[in-house]
Amino acid sequence: MKLVAATGNAHKLREIRQILQGYEVLSAAEAGFSGEIEETGKSFLENALLKARAVAYALKLPALADDSGLSVDALGGAPGIYSARYSGGGDKENRALLLKNLSGKEDRRAHFCCAVALVLPDGTEYTAEGRTFGTILEKERGNGGFGYDPLFFSEDLQKTFAEAAEEEKNAVSHRGRALLALKKQL
Numbered sequence: 001m002k003l004v005a006a007t008g009n010a011h012k013l014r015e016i017r018q019i020l021q022g023y024e025v026l027s028a029a030e031a032g033f034s035g036e037i038e039e040t041g042k043s044f045l046e047n048a049l050l051k052a053r054a055v056a057y058a059l060k061l062p063a064l065a066d067d068s069g070l071s072v073d074a075l076g077g078a079p080g081i082y083s084a085r086y087s088g089g090g091d092k093e094n095r096a097l098l099l100k101n102l103s104g105k106e107d108r109r110a111h112f113c114c115a116v117a118l119v120l121p122d123g124t125e126y127t128a129e130g131r132t133f134g135t136i137l138e139k140e141r142g143n144g145g146f147g148y149d150p151l152f153f154s155e156d157l158q159k160t161f162a163e164a165a166e167e168e169k170n171a172v173s174h175r176g177r178a179l180l181a182l183k184k185q186l
């Protein structure tokens, strides 16, 4: 099956391609999509659907979107759906703000959430969600991954996602679990 990944995030695209081996996954740019999609949804699922629909209908090809983020217990679930835009800067600034907002807090529990949506040009929609649990360290560890990975100590792996090999992360990650659940429906 050929599908377009409705994402502008190159790290996500790389993980989606590794997880969905056997599928031909084109980037939105490769498929000729250059539009901007405003993420106005109130949940991961709403935003994933919004992105997948925009690309599927514009290109008339099956489109897969991922909306994801980090929820920190002691911060009432923040940054949540605003994870990418948390600090107004990039990944590094987002991690610095997270550490600042958690300074002095004992409860470091957190989880990543991922909603995926696959929309076909005829309007058929498939969705799935995945989660993965861990804690937020006080200092970064590891050079792999992206986003909050160097601070996220995975309960499953007993190391940070940035210290894990790509296949190790994908086997337990929110994205890996969401895409596996989606694949089962196809």
Ligand code: ITT
Pocket: 006, 007, 008, 009, 012, 039, 066, 067, 068, 069, 070, 083, 084, 091, 094, 112, 145, 146, 147, 148, 149, 161, 173, 175
């Ligand atoms: P697209 O909307 O174009 O797909 P985006 O990066 O804006 O790209 P989101 O709105 O879904 O995507 O925001 C996801 C953010 O959540 C991402 O930028 C990271 O900060 C964080 N995040 C999601 N999955 C992650 C992962 O596996 N590891 C680390 N951080 C992650």
